[in-house]
Amino acid sequence: MQKNIINPWTWQDSRNYAQAVEVKNIEGTLYISGQTAISEQGISSDEDMRSQIIHTIQNLEKVILEADYELKNIVRLNIYTTSSSELFENFELIQNWINKNNIKQTSTVLEVKSLFETLKIELEATAVK
Structure with a gap:
């Protein structure tokens, strides 16, 4: 797989994302549903934003x-x-x-009226290999 980062500017670098990512010669693409702070038993977290971010990242990983x-x-x-x-x-x-994980990705941040039950954050990703 070959991954090329396209950034016509430098200001996005401090915000940890790329304007575009070109991928060539891939073996596979993984489209990941939005991950949230839900336990293995399917129970939504009612903790604060910081705790939900940590749990959401763990679930995405x-x-x-x-x-x-x-x-x-x-x-x-x-x-x-x-x-x-x-x-x-x-x-x-x-x-x-x-x-930490040397991720170079495109990103969009959206504030929404609500997520499922008590959830505050959801991460949706695409990965390639």
């Missing part, structure tokens, strides 16, 4: 690794949240995770 893909090969990460202000107060958790 579990799906990707179970499918035998690598975190560094996430090429799209969409973030849905019920509170942009709470999300950005804790955004270093996501940025640190992106940096």
Whole structure:
């Protein structure tokens, strides 16, 4: 697989995403449903945003690794949240995770009216190999 990052500017670098990601010669593409802070028993978290971000990242990692893909090969990460202000107060958790795993992805952040039950954040991703 060959991955090319397209950034006509540099300002997005400090925000940990790319303007575009071109992928060639792939073996497979994994489209991951929105992952949230839901337990293995299917119970939605009612914890604060910070705790839900951590749990959501763990669930996303579990799906990707179970499918035998690598975190560094996430090429799209969409973030849905019920509170942009709470999300950005804790955004270093996501940025640190992106940096730690050498992820170079396109991203969109959207504030939505609600998510399932008590959930505050959802991460939807695409990974390639």
